[in-house]
Amino acid sequence: GENVEQHPSTLSVQEGDSAVIKCTYSDSASNYFPWYKQELGKRPQLIIDIRSNVGEKKDQRIAVTLNKTAKHFSLHITETQPEDSAVYFCAASRRGNTMRFGAGTRLTVKP
Amino acid sequence: DAGITQSPRYKITETGRQVTLMCHQTWSHSYMFWYRQDLGHGLRLIYYSAAADITDKGEVPDGYVVSRSKTENFPLTLESATRSQTSVYFCASSATPGATTEQYFGPGTRLTVT
Secondary structure, three states: OOOEEEEOOEEEEEOOOOEEEEEEEOOOOOOEEEEEEEOOOOOOEEEEEEEOOOOEEEEOOEEEEEEOOOOEEEEEEOOOOHHHOEEEEEEEEOOOOOOEEOOOEEEEEEO | OOOEEEEOOEEEEOOOOOEEEEEEEOOOOOEEEEEEEEOOOEEEEEEEEEEOOEEEEOOOOOOEEEOOOOOOEOOEEEOOOOHHHOEEEEEEEEOOOOOOOOOEEOOOEEEEEO
16 A cells, blocks of 8 residues: 655754655555645644646645655745744545555744 | 534543544535544544445554444444554545545544543
């Protein structure tokens, strides 16, 4: 089955800096890659997703890139703000299969 | 977000007791999921359901039972709770077949087994 690895497990950046979180997946048939943000004590919420027919997707300060050949995808957050502090989860799935999540990255943005 | 709810939000139970966690969604989503969240493991799938009366095992199903008699409800039962089942449990739903669209999560249930 699918296996998703996520790095780093913790990340601390200064406000205004960029943050990058990386994930690798094992199932070459995976075609959907969402990223979820979970604030302390809250539920996970989708912030951005990408499909395998697209190499990059942006939404304001957030972007996701996908390298199908290498089977890895990354979340990029630019101009980080304290409210970006949260745990971020990547995931991978394909039609007919369930979604597999990475172990999460705790991002801390220092003011 | 108000479309998917979980109850109770917090539960303390003793080892060996049966406990049921409830999940209710108002969107008529076909797919529903149960995850547990433990530090260092992310979200791990326990069981999922493609429609009423259709359920299947996920990654960590042992010790859990599910049912889905109605589309909107997906209860999770721990038949004989163990300390290793202390966790935060999230229910989720998805509108389309498979797992290739957004999953909407409930607020979670924090379960402690003493």
